[in-house]
Amino acid sequence: MTYHHIPLHRLGFITALVIMLTFKADHAGAQSWEPPYDGSDSAVLYYPDQNAVYIRYGWENRKTDILVIKGKLPKARYYSYNLYDDRTKGTIAAIADFEVKPDHPQGDSYTIYVVPEKLKGQYPNQIIVPDSVVFTSVFLRYYLPENGILAGVPLPVLNWKKGDQFLPVSPSLPIPAKNNNEAQALEKLIRSDPKRITKKERQVLTSPASSKDEKERVIAKLMTVPIFKQAADPNQLGAFNYNSSGNYPNRDNHYIVMPVNLKNKSLLVVRFKAPTHAVTLGDISKEVRYYSLSQGNEYTNTSITMHDNQLRVSPDGFIYVVVAKEDADVKAKAASMGINFMPLLYKERIVLILRHMLPSPSFSSSTREVPIFDNRKSAGEQSADKTIGAFALIGKFYKRNDWNTITNASQFNFQ
Numbered sequence: 302m303t304y305h306h307i308p309l310h311r312l313g314f315i316t317a318l319v320i321m322l323t324f325k326a327d328h329a330g331a332q333s334w335e336p337p338y339d340g341s342d343s344a345v346l347y348y349p350d351q352n353a354v355y356i357r358y359g360w361e362n363r364k365t366d367i368l369v370i371k372g373k374l375p376k377a378r379y380y381s382y383n384l385y386d387d388r389t390k391g392t393i394a395a396i397a398d399f400e401v402k403p404d405h406p407q408g409d410s411y412t413i414y415v416v417p418e419k420l421k422g423q424y425p426n427q428i429i430v431p432d433s434v435v436f437t438s439v440f441l442r443y444y445l446p447e448n449g450i451l452a453g454v455p456l457p458v459l460n461w462k463k464g465d466q467f468l469p470v471s472p473s474l475p476i477p478a479k480n481n482n483e484a485q486a487l488e489k490l491i492r493s494d495p496k497r498i499t500k501k502e503r504q505v506l507t508s509p510a511s512s513k514d515e516k517e518r519v520i521a522k523l524m525t526v527p528i529f530k531q532a533a534d535p536n537q538l539g540a541f542n543y544n545s546s547g548n549y550p551n552r553d554n555h556y557i558v559m560p561v562n563l564k565n566k567s568l569l570v571v572r573f574k575a576p577t578h579a580v581t582l583g584d585i586s587k588e589v590r591y592y593s594l595s596q597g598n599e600y601t602n603t604s605i606t607m608h609d610n611q612l613r614v615s616p617d618g619f620i621y622v623v624v625a626k627e628d629a630d631v632k633a634k635a636a637s638m639g640i641n642f643m644p645l646l647y648k649e650r651i652v653l654i655l656r657h658m659l660p661s662p663s664f665s666s667s668t669r670e671v672p673i674f675d676n677r678k679s680a681g682e683q684s685a686d687k688t689i690g691a692f693a694l695i696g697k698f699y700k701r702n703d704w705n706t707i708t709n710a711s712q713f714n715f716q
Contacts, residue, residue, distance in 0.1 A: 333471065334358050334441075334473065335356065335358065337355065337356045337450055337451065338354070338356070339450055340353040340355065340603070343602050343603065343604050345602065345603070346517060346521050346602065347390075347548040347549055347601050348548065348595065348597045348602075348603050349603050350444070350593055350595060350606050351603055351605065352445050352593065352606055352608050353442055353443065353444050354442065354443045354450045354451070355442055356440065356441040356442075357439070357440050357441075358438060358439055359387060359437065359474040359476065360438070360470070360471075360474055361437075361474060362417060362430050362432075362434050362435055364420075365417065365420075365463070366417070366461040366463045366468075367414055367424075367461070367463075368415035368460075369412060369414060369460045369461070369467065370382070370412065370413040370414075370415065370441075370457045371410070371411075371457055371458040372410065372411055372413070372441075372456075372457030372458070373455065373457075374398075374403075374410070374454070375443055375582070376446065376447040376448055376452050376454070376582075377447060378444045378445035378579070378582060378590065378591055379398060379442070379443070379444040379445070379582065379590055379658065380397075380441065380443050380452070380582070381395055381396060381397040381398060381441075381442050381552075381553055382395060382413055382428065382439055383395040383442070383551055384415065384428050384437060384438075385437060385438050385549055386437060387476050387477055388436060388480075389547060390476075390547045390549050391547065391550075392546070392550055392552045393434065394428050394429060394552075395552035396413065397659060398582055398583050399583045400426075401426050402425045411426065414426060414427050414428070414462075416428065416430065417430050417432070418431050436477050438476070440549065440551075442551060444591055444658070475513075478513065479520075490523060491506075497526045497527070502519045505519050518600050519600075521600055521601040522599050524547065525600070525601055525652075528543055529560045529562055529599070529650055530680075531560055532560040536697065537695060537696070538695065538697065539559065539680070539681070539683075539684030539693075539694075539695060540559040540655060540684065540693055540694040541558060541559075541560075541671070541674045541680070542555075542556070542558075542668070542674060542685065543558050543674050544674070553590075553659045555656070555658075555667060555668040555671075556656055556668060557654070557668045557685045558654050558655075559571070559652065559655075559694050559696060561651045561696070562649070563645070563647070563651065567625070567698065567699060567704070568623060568625045568699045568701065568704050569624040569625065569699075570623050570624070570697055570698075570699060570713055571622050571624065571653060571694055572695055572713065572715050573619065573655060573692060573694045573695070574618055574619050574620070574666075575609070575612070575620050576588035576592060576660075576664065576667070577589070578591060578592055578609045579591070585659065585661065587661065588660065588664040588667070589660050589661070590658045590659040591608065591609060591656070591658040591659075592608070592609045592655070592656055592658065593606050593607060593608040593656050594606070594643070594653060594654070595607075595653070595654040596624070596643060596653055596654075597651065597652045597654060598647045599650045599652075603654075605644065605646060607622070607641065612641055615640060616639075619710070620641065621640035621641060621713065622641040622642070623635045623643065624643045624644075624651075624653070624696075625642070625644070625645050626644070638707075639710070640710055653694060655693075656668070665689075666691075667692065668685065668689065668693075670688055670689055671685045671688045671689060
């Protein structure tokens with residue numbers, strides 16, 4: 302992989318001097334990031350992967366200054382920067398670790414330039430903010446960080462570049478509250494289907510005493526509940542590519558989601574074929590950089606994630622996971638069959654999320670290939686296995702008596 306950087310002499314003496322003075326090792330200004338969102342915290346919304354750490358900085362796009370981010374290569378499987386429109390919570394642009402050019406060949410430091418559209422130029426590692434975006438934020442993500450959740454390196458330094466000056470940033474702006482149009486749209490959504498949320502949850506949305514986090518949790522549920530209509534076939538559950546643009550998605554992750562109604566059900570067994578995966582930062586030679594299976598609830602919290610190095614692959618190349626209440630006998634049997642056990646942590650509804658990160662362009666069976674769910678079509682014809690076959694997540698319920706008769710994975714008889 303070939304890297305290049307802009308030599309200091311091309312920046313001019315004053316600019317070069319400011320850069321050297323600004324980016325001292327003390328990392329002044331790093332405190333302007335928000336506290337890290339640890340994916341292992343089950344209170345975090347929008348279905349985080351529990352092996353990921355998310356760090357946000359938000360600001361108002363005044364179109365006059367460039368945000369300069371100076372960081373060190375982390376000890377992690379992966380890192381990236383995603384730029385978002387905070388109104389829509391959708392991705393504008395992103396840059397992944399293998400795309401980031403270091404400050405010096407073979408060096409361990411890098412500089413990211415987040416540039417207003419009118420100021421775009423010849424910056425390395427440039428991310429452009431469209432003029433149409435008012436409130437924006439950048440998320441730094443680490444996956445499988447080592448030596449602590451910050452991957453053994455200091456937080457990157459943030460500064461504003463204004464002409465030839467580098468100035469410290471202000472504290473991060475929080476995610477903006479819903480505006481009147483968005484509030485009216487939510488109200489209309491509730492009126493159209495009052496059963497989406499409970500009476501108590503509707504009170505949370507309307508009460509001035511409710512915190513922003515409490516309201517956001519109910520809003521997340523409001524958007525998620527409709528997917529459970531696709532969990533109708535108890536004989537074979539499918540996974541779908543739902544539009545995740547409003548959930549601060551990572552551009553490099555491609556998700557398929559299996560909604561599951563658990564009422565009066567016993568054991569759930571799911572299966573998918575294991576892609577090859579990388580184990581080191583920047584490796585793009587495998588089918589995916591990383592994959593995982595997460596369990597979440599209707600509020601978009603995630604309770605557990607099992608990643609590629611934790612999931613046992615059966616001799617047939619598939620990963621089988623038994624999802625059930627904690628039970629010593631079920632766990633022991635799963636272990637004896639060489640398959641995986643995932644504890645069931647919710648009562649009536651769960652979602653299972655299969656992630657493929659940075660799938661190779663040559664990997665034609667990644668979750669990236671599954672079309673976004675279309676409400677005008679039947680769920681059955683949009684199940685991910687119709688597009689990517691064995692690499693899709695599929696599932697079946699088993700009664701306890703039927704489970705007791707199974708002795709090896711081939712007896713699950715997945716179609």
